[in-house]
Amino acid sequence: MAKPKSSFRCSSCQHTVAKWVGRCPDCGAWGSVDEVPILAAIPFRAGVGGQQRAAMLPSTPATPIHQVDAKSTQAKSTGVSEFDRVLGGGLVAGSVVLLAGEPGVGKSTLLLEVVHNWARRSTEDRSLYVTAEESAGQVRMRADRTGAVHERVYLAAESDLSMILGHVEQVQPTLLVIDSVQTMTAADVEGVVGGVTQVRAITTALTSLAKATGIAVLLVGHVTKDGAIAGPRSLEHLVDVVLNFEGDRHSTLRMVRGVKNRFGTADEVGCFELREDGIVCVTDPSGLFLHHRTESVPGTAVTVTMDGKRPLLGEVQALVVESTMATPRRAVSGLDSNRVAMLLAVLESRCGVKFAKHEVYTATVGGMRMTEPSADLALAVALASALCERPLREGYIVIGEVGLAGEVRRVSGIGRRLAEASRLGFTHALVPPDPGPLPAGIKAIPIANLLDALAISGLQNK
Template sequence: MAKLKSSFRCSSCQCTVPKWVGRCPECGSWGSMDEAPVVAAVASRPGASLAKAGAGAVLPSTPATPITRIDSTSTRAKPTGIDELDRVLGGGVVPGSVVLLAGEPGVGKSTLLLEVVHQWARRGPDDRSLYVTGEESAGQVRLRADRTGAVHERVYLAAESDLATILGHVEQVRPTLLIVDSVQTMLAADVDGVVGGVTQVKAVTSALTSLAKASGVPVLLIGHVTKDGAVAGPRSLEHLVDVVLHFEGDKHSTLRMVRGVKNRFGAADEVGCFELREDGIAGISDPSGLFLHHRAEAVPGTAVTVMMDGKRPLLGEVQALVAATSMPAPRRAVSGLDSARVAMVLAVLDRRCGVPIAKNDVYAATVGGMRMTEPSADLALALAVASAVRDKPVPDGLVILGEVGLAGEVRRVPGVGRRLAEAHRLGFGRAIVPLDSGAAPKGMRVTEVGNLGAAIASLR
């Protein structure tokens, strides 16, 4: 017999919950939950068979297969031709996968994926790529392709925003790679809601995901972000796709980074580095040089450290300037560093090490627009400030690693071996690290310190 149950469905995003709530847990809309009766088939008696209990069951078209008999060779990643992007993807795009690339306006998302379709088309005569844009005309995309050198006869363009028409283009072109720019501009005519709304974005993504799984064509989606940096649209958007990448960059710098957030086929913490140029975008296989300033002679107030961005070690330079002030409240200006950690390090220097900075202005910054939020940069910042106060430069060829605690102790950081190996490869011959940090590369002189005072003394 049938038992009548009730659930509640959001009118905005179709999210279903068993009990009424005032605010939708999926899209955050208030007062959008409506009651939706559900008829559930149940067994008429405790001993009823499974066939009777599941009266609505349908025989599957493809039977379940033991995992040992499934061939995985057809789903191996295919390189895109852009090494830095392949690094983040885990070797390339997997057939039938859906990748979401999100980033702020103007950061270079369209330029990057236009280069992807160009490199993909160059693979061979059977590799056609289809670039669908809902934000520009085909002529505008061609202008950018001319500027970046991404013109190829097997790159197909379609300026379209209707989902059904896009599926028709796919049926006609038969591409082996599909780019949709962007998912927030696409419209599913048979679904209620405005373009870019929660319902539309979810419906379009679901349809494109079904297309990818059924045809084996990898789909790359461009997504917008909110002012907080999160992917615009329902949270389920990130659950529907296989890979989520964030494209980041400072508008004052040409450096761009693709950062993995979710990856079902590889590590989710990889980072790819790119440089945005007049003639397009290019990968940077060795980006550490962008974050170091090469000068003829040493200058007080500078120190070099090694950050781990995902699994990639990056050398960066911290600069500090300490100046006298006549103001009752000294200024603390920070750029590229965590202001809370800077304030903590300055307090430890003043209280534990007697470095006189309480009545001075302190300016701290990184070189090249690098963001240093990792605690391993604490010791480099502290020694840069101490160097600025003493007006004595940190020795050349020295790299500094360590987290500083409130008691003035220097704590170990993960991945010291990889960090020191990268520094040694770039010509650094000496390092200051926390105690018990492990073996150092051959030829590198390492000084282990247990507290901040010992680290400052080791500079003399």
């Protein structure tokens, strides 16, 4: 029998080449070129109206959409409120969720909490936790430390796909966790462990299992040094939900950020705090960032950023000291260094605030990372406050984007931002012009440009 013809296609950009190469000539990705068969032409048959494709009788007829059972896609709570928030209410039966994050960020700790709460919901629910990166004893030790031991939580240290499917048949779980998908192997599939072919085949098999049995599947994924999910790009297309688990090693704050969600919005963020005894939900992350703040000091300003749909209050700090070096130092932590350099230039050019002979240090508090342009005005006010050594007035919050001409531009969600600031006791807000409807309890002061903001705040340079 003649071997079917095949070509080679990149899984990242779908570029096709005649023979296998290690690196895609179009997008430059390594190890992404796979062999794919060339499908034969679809046969046609003559019929009314000319040529028609050969038809087959479907095994399951199409159903009117109003007759489809909507209850089959209702989300069930995992018992972890912040995780449910990102998922869109909970886990849907038969769904496949991919949770990716850096090593040591706390993925396994979070999922142990999820399987524990899932198993204790009812006597009908069982959880199966499959680990290939750790031994069963290591996982049990972590479960003892975090209080995640339960009689309906089953544990298997396996890496072979066939063995995992056997465990599923024996345990009959309603929730399956695979830690991690890049370490699983399929004996009947060619390729190295963690390679493109293996990862795709394993994910496809687990997705088919979830859809056929109604088991909710949670996959742990690795990330590259650039923060992207390791493996083929098609991995994200195969699953229903893609979540990124983020966090700074030097901070206890962790965030689960939605990237893709077929059952809800993809811009939700869940906040957690990683402790020695496990991971706990943080329902008020703004208070976590500002718990240390007792009074205003020179070089500080508070702003509100939008992380997905959630408003978060954060503090930016600046320190300006005279320098004897020919090129004063500029240090940035938690902020975009390019925007810091731009704001320094705008302050010098448009407001006459000189930093040429000073070292400038800027940072956020609590490990928070601010990349949203709405923090521009707060950072500029903090820099001016540090240089003139005068604090911003007590109870003031600062929101707005700053342009190269020194103008203050509008940002989205001003109402929600100010409502969060008012809840935490702030009474005045420097905001862009025309902020729209505002909540009660806080006075908004529209600012047209950066010079006006410094004048109203009393932060002109000495």
